[in-house]
Amino acid sequence: MAKRRLVQRNTEAEAGLWGNAGLALLKGVAGWLTGSTALLADAFRSGAEAAQCGAAAIGVRGAKRLPRREAEPGGDDGAVQASNLVVALLTLVVGIEIGISAVRHTAEGLPAAPQWPALAVIAAAWAIKAAFFSVGGGRLETYALAVVLAGTAGAWLGGRLGQPSLLYLDSAAAFFVAVLVTLQGYRLIAAAMPGGKPA
Template structure:
């Protein structure tokens, strides 16, 4: 097991255990205190557990070496796990909207008990600590799935803050006989759900682009091109396509060499291109090189309107 996998698994297991405990605590206290916002927050933490399990499976699968059916490796398993986390967040968010809206429009709600505030404060502190820990580790080991899980924790902390405001307002409203303040608890439930849905959509969208093999833009590929242009024997970089494959990058590159070279020499240059890219750019893990015979490119005056050569 690689050090990267060990760190990611440890972080994920910590999240699973703490989220499980938080979900149970908030669920029980929310039911005892009669707080819609806290029960919604408990559901959010429960979705964190399911999401963490998906992330754990994705991280483990992503570490598998390339095989016959997956010649590019299994790196995208992390992105698939991220999409699952995003979808779970959206589903949970919609459910919270429905339940909180029913309470919001069903007459003057009953204010929750003050114990709900204690549970929410504990949740905010733990979730923010989890976010800081996992976000830093995700950037260190370049894991999109772990970063998604970190933002899942941050969204839970934000939703807990919304729940805290709602519960506090409802408690104050009941104590000082301000009925309109008692609507803050279910209103906070709706706000929590919107935060959850937004985070889920953003995570799923970003990972979907990677799964659909969107290539890196010119700005991000320029360093790779500059590296190859310096290699002895490479006359021109004809094309370079780079795409993320989970936590690493896969390169497809076409380079031109002297057309009079032997096949063996051309193959030697292609091996050097691959070696240099892998050595100088640690985020690249796969390189596929195609050798073209060098031909000077035609001047603009030699082209017709459709871009073809003038015969």
């Protein structure tokens, strides 16, 4: 029973790793081509989630090498704890960098409106995540995608209607994603410390 549970967790973690990595690539390319800062920020968030799923997969593999009574992902393996801490620090740094980039983008002047394909990519990413794999994200995924969609759509609409104030919504959405990623990184660091509770 324990072995079967470990195999299932390993499968879920690997699905989350490759699925989030694919979404990060899709969002990153689309964000760059369409000029959506929010979509680029969400690409980095998906990349951080992929790294977290990768660390979870390492934890499961480490648990397979432990005796049955200790066979829990992330058990006492020092390498697993180290990988979890590295991923947590990486997530925190990514969140801070996204926030700095969003503020810098806003400070440079009136941003350009993102192109409409960004909206289609966000909706497609949401549908893919919901339909094919659910590892990583949860409510964080829902909040982030909802804000990214609203911010990108608002900025695109601002460009169409000639409303300059709406153009800042894209960068505002990127900053919101940065806050979410930074908080997640902080929670992961707390959980990775000895005696910490899972995030």
